[in-house]
Amino acid sequence: MEFELTRKQKELKDALHNLGRYVIRPMSLQMDREHRVPDAFLKQFVAMASSVRSDQDVGAALGDAEEIKREPPSREKPSFGNRTALVGAEELAWGDASLLLCLPGAGLGGPPVKATGTPAQKKKWFGMLADADKRGDLAWGAYGLTEPGAGSDVSGIRTTCRKDGDHWVINGRKCYITNGARAAWVVIFATVDPALGRAGQRAFVVEKGTPGFTVGKIEEKLGLRASETAELVLDDCRVPAENLLGGDAAYEGKSTGFQTAMKTFDSTRPLVASMALGIGRAAYEYVCDAVKERYMLSRPVPRYHAIVERLAKMHRRLEAARMLTWKAAWMADTGQPNAKEASMSKAAAAQAAVRACFEAIEILGADGTIQREDALLEKWFRDIKVYDIFEGTGQIQRVVISKRILSDLKSF
């Protein structure tokens, strides 16, 4: 066993830490209030990132799907992509979690295109983002699964699709789509017949500007306000047949390519868990710094057992969750199936981080709730909650885990 970060991981961590501390955090609250990250900053960030992009692992860490190694990793030939990505994600989220979600690139739309897309499709849609990048423009992909009536229960989606000549016609509404309004393309999930369940589902890449594809409202949220969360409306939206992800072949037979695509969530869960840890750690460090210098009843706060025990517990729960995320990522990097471990890491990290933010505010009292440029705790408190919700709620993670630890458990 070896828990030291690699040199590359350390360098990435240090670079992102300094960026977070000196550049990102000072503008964090303003971005939150304005509900956006300035384009100019994103461009600078992308330019900086491309200077290290030749390095595959770092590219993967920055969410560039094309840089993620193509050859599946194994015990003998491990990748470092997932592990390094965790380190990067935690540190960026420590700076500002919304900003991380605003970074240009395929985002959550990347994994399904990568896993199910035909070579031509991958070339087209990843190429579209790469070209924009080369021109110095910002471009995003997005992922549209959730609907007003279906989130965790994927089988409940009601957006319909029907073949019409060499087009598909899609009708429905998608909600809570990260970067949905600005995305150059969105992976949209629809069904040919809700009665068919998973077997009836199809995934399409819908490009911005497609007739019948419009943006509904942009959500106002509890937290992560600088990140754009959009409602998407598909009203007799006609997409070319070649936009069916993976082509017809991907939906035939029992174990379809489409189902494979759904499984790619296993690799994103530890990543989201790491982001939660970044926020939780920020809150923990903040409250430690604050109590260090404080006196209560003429005694330094660190002399109060009831306070310091809570700090220690906050930290160890975060740290235990970090071990779970590292292990899940190590398993992915060595080609071991990690669906259970990925869910465990997500459930643990979100819970520990939410707890850390709540405790931190409680320890600081009213002071912890004030919104100030140099006091971001109230923002983190708002930001963290959704980490126990998106990418599968804490309860869904526990369903996933339950099915893998108990015999013959198909559903509850």
Added chain:
Amino acid sequence: MKSFDPTEEQRMMRDTVADFAREKLRERSREIEGARALPEDLRRAIAELGVTTLTIPEAAGGAGMSALTAALVEEELAWGDAAVPFAMPGPAALGHALLELADDEQQRRLLEPFVSEPARFGAVAWSEARPHARRAGFNTIAKREGDGYVLDGQKAFVLNAGLASTYVVFAQTDESRGWDGIGAFVIDAAAKGVTVGPRYTTLGLDAATFGEVSFQQVVVPARDALLGRGDFARATRRFFARHALSMAARAVGLARAAWEVSRTYADERKAFGKPIGHFQSIAFLLADRHIDVEGARGLVWRAAWTLDTKSGDDVEVLARCAEAAAEALEVAQQCGADAVQIHGGAGFVRDYIVEKYMRDSKQLALCGPTSTTSDQLFAALALGAPLDPALVLPVPDIQPIFT
């Protein structure tokens, strides 16, 4: 981070002990408990596995294995039966104490007998039978006399009391200096003035021998005073870090065992026409404890790795060990209690093993630094507070512990 893979040597050692635990310890848990000791054949078998002298340095004839290897082994032993690592022969806490507090000559001289005579027991006497009421520090006094010391006092909650051939006894050397005026002394069980009190009957870990030892005018030659390699306070903290880590590894083993038994029961026991594991309240409870166990396990591995690789970085070593202990002891108790809960009425009767797991988990959580003292130590390190011994060591007059 690079890997969660154990080395080949670690894997072999762990698998060997895991097989032994599964084949030899599991089914004899109640027998071991009833005997209140490890049966002779198991003692021999364990000594043959070489696990009792694992971390004794090579210079003293031991295997000189890493804390990580020891943690993997202790986890498996405790998985088999949590009382076994407490009841098995070997230096026990005395080994940890000598690794940190003794110089090279003392280590060789005092640890070598444990290698050549695998049936020997060691012990550390820390907690006081009667703590001093009006000042900090131990009530057991070590008075300077000539080159050596004369020791007087009564120690309680001593693991291997009466079984041990050698004790490390902590005592007050300077009554005016509280916790800064303490020392540690090696005392032979056969020395004049050493008397063993009655053995306790305990809540759990029945096979372990806990008792009191009193010392009356015991003469300790200078060469048996442990000086902590020049920094006694630091060495004492590191001794407890090792000790805590070892308890944490056992706690993980016990927690894992309790969890696995509960999971199996949830698969088999039916209610309302289906296995109880198919109810979310049971399934999610199992999912949560699984998360807890695996998280604590990661912390223990990482702490052991830190102890092995960052010997110079006290803050990091102490913090990681304290954190792992706090988490693992808490998780083990939760797993023990939840195991009983999941078994319902069956969990409360002795036909099932989980009532023992629950008792063992609480007993184990009081052997060495507790979750509370470990959290205190961690916080002091994290906040850069002075390492006041009264805050960061298990203080017997506040909360006595078994050593």
